[in-house]
Amino acid sequence: MANDTNTTTGRTHDDEAGGVKHTLNKAVDAAGGMVGQASASTTSKAPDFAEAAAISDMYEIESSRIALDRTQNPTVREAAQKMIDDHTDSSAKLETAVRQSPKAESSDVPNALDKRREKMIDHLREAPSEEFDRTYLGQQVMAHEEAAKLMHNYRDEGDCQVLRGFATEVSPVIEGHLDHMKRLETNMPR
Template identity: 35%
Template sequence: MKPLLLVSLSAAALCVSACGKKAEPVENTAATSAAEPAALAPAVLSPGQAFANTAAASDAFEIETSKLAASKAQSAKIKSFAEQMIKAHTDSTAKLKTAAAAATPAIAPDAALTPAQQQELADLQTKSGAEFDRAYARLQADGHQKTLDALKAYAASGDVAPLKAFASELVPIVTAHLNMAKGL
């Protein structure tokens, strides 16, 4: 009986000490630091949230690299493509937000760039002239291929109907962007 009493008192003490404290929000970020302890790692995301974050980060990456290209590219063809990508990915972000808001429960896409995207953007910023144009074209082809793969996968087996519809709608658009990027 004493062990049961001890456990009960310990549990009661924990409950009392926790009273009045606000719950700390759990941060769900797409990217975590490698130095971050495992105990502080973000919670596992639902497939819908993970897809929304991937799509949002992809749009953000395309917009940021394209803004850079619009001002820094040497080729008029690259600059024109970059302007098209800024508009297309701004539109895509708006559609994603609408689809995510229609989910039950609503999803808030996190547009934080992944560490790989941050590094690619930083590397691109160091280039100029024809080297910049080649690097931008390569990033656009690679990025659009990854996005197309994610869209096709989610359109086929996603778990949130509005996001599945969004993914299906974007497949032909991203396919066209990929083909354009390969032609740069």
């Protein structure tokens, strides 16, 4: 009986439950994004910065791979490919900077997402098809706001000159991504 159709809305109870779950997932992601931004704006130690920057890149790459698989929108597909390319490049630059850093070690660069980003990836995978592009773009805006804060704060307050140089170099790329994702999100049909 869970699939009974509501004659008023034409939606099944499963559709409605999925919509509620999707709305809750978006709220969890938004709350996590606020926590992430607060943390990013206070990160000034090299090991913490290396970890946060690496996880940020990993999330961008993984979420964008999902977008390449799921989106039907060529503009979103193009943006996702750019995220993969640019964040793969950023990851390589981070690894080089960490190797040159007297205050960070390669062990500071994780090889897996943290629980918060894992949940975001799960939420992206679970997004209904008709909500996927908006979900992806919304997550991208949040993630790039956090990454921009991380880079700006570390560039200005960080304890390692080599990693400050990395943050200075990648900040304009992240700011460009943020502006682009905001434009795409704003122009996405409802």
